[in-house]
Amino acid sequence: MNFKDSLPIYIQIKEYLCRQIITGKLEPNQMIPSVRNLATQLTVNVNTIQKALRQMINSGLLVTKRGEGNYVTSDKKLLEKIKRDMIVAEQRKFVQNMKSIGITPKQTHLILANHLK
Structure with missing residues (x-):
């Protein structure tokens, strides 16, 4: 690691x-x-x-x-909560990184949409 x-x-x-x-x-x-x-x-x-x-x-x-x-x-509920928390944390990191390099929310949305195609 x-x-x-x-x-x-x-x-x-x-x-x-x-x-x-x-x-x-x-x-x-x-x-x-x-x-x-x-x-x-x-x-x-x-x-x-x-x-x-x-x-x-x-x-x-x-x-x-x-x-x-x-x-x-x-505890399945706890495992789901941990998973949701991790997803939110990753989303925050991504959005903050995009903002830090001058990417607007609209541009971020377009970037993600293109990436997922």
């Missing part, structure tokens, strides 16, 4: 894992890799992984089973 300097690594890891869940690469009730495995896989400190997972547990996206590990929630 290539990390950006503009965003804390633990947030990027959280976003990465959320994408894995939203796209079905990690399914509801599936156990996620251990903290150590994720740290090795992503080449980051164990504490960084723990911080990302703690936030995901606090939000309900991950469920900890004592002595077993962390699992993706089976």
Whole structure:
């Protein structure tokens, strides 16, 4: 994984894992890799992984089973909410990027319409 300097690594890891869940690469009730495995896989400190997972547990996206590990929630409403939130965040980023380079909302709409053809 290539990390950006503009965003804390633990947030990027959280976003990465959320994408894995939203796209079905990690399914509801599936156990996620251990903290150590994720740290090795992503080449980051164990504490960084723990911080990302703690936030995901606090939000309900991950469920900890004592002595077993962390699992993706089976709460379909929460999973849909997380997906909607990610869509809105991506839309905001896109629109802000277009504005920052001088593209009007109308031009943005046309660009998207042409791209989707």
